[in-house]
Amino acid sequence: MRLSNYFLPVLKEVPKDAEIVSHRLMLRAGMIRQQAAGLYSWLPLGFKVMQKVQKIVEQEQNRAGAIELLMPTLQPADLWRESGRYDAYGKEMLRITDRGERDLLYGPTNEEMITDIFRSSIKSYKDLPLNLYHVQWKFRDEVRPRFGTMRSREFLMKDAYSFDLNEDEAAKSYNKMFVAYLRTYYRMGLTAIPMRADTGPIGGELSHEFIIIADTGESEVYCHSDLLNKAIPSIDIDYNSDLSSIIDDWTSLFAATDDVADVAEFENAVPNDKRIKARGIEVGQLFYFGDKYSKPMGATVTDSNGKEVAVHMGSYGIGITRIVPAIIEASHDENGIIWPVSVAPFEVIILNLRAKDEECSKVCENLYSELKSANIDVLYDDTDQGAGAKFATADLIGIPFQLVIGPRGVKSGEAEFKNRASGEKNNIPLSGVVQTIVDLVIPQRRDKI
RNA sequence: CGGGGUAUAGCUCAGCUUGGUAGAGCACUGGUUUUGGGAACCAGGGGUCGCAUGUUCGAAUCCUGCUGCCCCGACCA
Incomplete structure (x- = not known):
């Protein structure tokens, strides 16, 4: 799913009626x-x-x-x-x-x-x-x-x-x-x-x-x-x-x-x-x-x-x-929801930090279609918001794995990979991204155990 | 169902005390510059002030009634 074609009305401010964290986050995450x-x-x-x-x-x-x-x-x-x-x-x-x-x-x-x-x-x-x-x-x-x-x-x-x-x-x-x-x-x-x-x-x-x-x-x-x-x-x-x-x-x-x-x-x-x-x-x-x-x-x-x-x-x-x-x-932290993979609305989110940059978009489009072909439930943030807003939204809605694509990584042929639950980040070569995701996601679906 | 609060823009809120042209930030639209952790500036659009009644020359503001919503308690396969 492309975020630009989706309906995701996230809220920056906390609605006043929401008392407990899950209620607040469900409202804020749209x-x-x-x-x-x-x-x-x-x-x-x-x-x-x-x-x-x-x-x-x-x-x-x-x-x-x-x-x-x-x-x-x-x-x-x-x-x-x-x-x-x-x-x-x-x-x-x-x-x-x-x-x-x-x-x-x-x-x-x-x-x-x-x-x-x-x-x-x-x-x-x-x-x-x-x-x-x-x-x-x-x-x-x-x-x-x-x-x-x-x-x-x-x-x-x-x-x-x-x-x-x-x-x-x-x-x-x-x-x-x-x-x-x-x-x-x-x-x-x-x-x-x-x-x-x-x-x-x-x-x-x-x-x-x-x-x-x-x-x-x-x-x-x-x-x-x-x-x-x-x-x-x-x-x-x-x-x-x-x-x-x-x-x-x-x-x-x-x-x-x-x-x-x-x-x-x-x-x-x-x-x-x-x-x-x-x-x-x-x-x-x-x-x-x-x-x-x-x-x-x-x-x-x-x-x-x-x-x-x-x-x-x-x-x-x-x-x-x-x-x-x-x-x-x-399962949450101060930045938002942390979905277990088995119930996550999407398993992976691709953050295109420069949606207007041709190179960035090309890399993202490729990853997006490859991940879909690999049967991964992927959300592609192709909007032209600022990087900060994208990070904040991704954390808020709690997608388990984030792939950050920006000019820096495109130049070096790498994607930044972030694990939402642990906060751990590391760079992986673009050629290995899909396999890395597949290897992580499949077992965590818990549908074969 | 008892007690307490609250209702103004999509969201968070100010204005009400002391009646006099409806406001801010965020969001939204157009533009320019930006771009790795919720960007900046310029220009815009958007409101039956919960509803009804009363007082008044004039009500978001004061009175009365009603309703919605929230919190505490009791309740909760």
């Missing part, structure tokens, strides 16, 4: 624009990141055996009356009446609807297990939306729903999602720790929240520091094998959010030098809730004995639009 309290447009740069995040989530869900579908944003109230949640959910749920005076709602979550889909088609235990998911916009009319897209009213969420014959089988489904989540966050460059959590209005018996440690987190968490460095299951993990040893390994160390954490137990279980008490951002949550929805809504199958039983369900959410600011909270 990723989002607020339309009303808790409602945001995603501008091209932000949208591109969001789509990369979504794609990783989908790949890992598919790998774990979940099947993607798409449910509507609007739902009939009657479904929610069946589960009893139409009245229970409160004012957070946006209720709508259509022209026929029918009661609708903008879905805050989809347990009822997926249960309806399930019960209309699945009648036999032979069709289990089943895990269906979608990525769809949700609306929760938060009393106080804040922190940009971290807590917005409208947000994009991946929600998966598992159906099993009994509790043991349901635990296997739960474990698959547990492993898939570990891999999902890892691929995005995030260190997310699974913690015991409260089940809240979704209800149920078993739940884990995946938490990123960050000062701006909204909840207090307690955990064992060894969890920060644990190995992540690799791409060739067999989801049909017994995953319980992996889950046991992760859950044997203390990790809990403050609404369920027993501080005395924490201090008893974790040695002093391993204790982490910190703020955390919730980037996903797993629930097992048994027959909470299947029973009232009649989602049953016939088991091998010919007996009709309510299925055991779980649900598994990842807030796509929350992950984007969460990554920024975890």
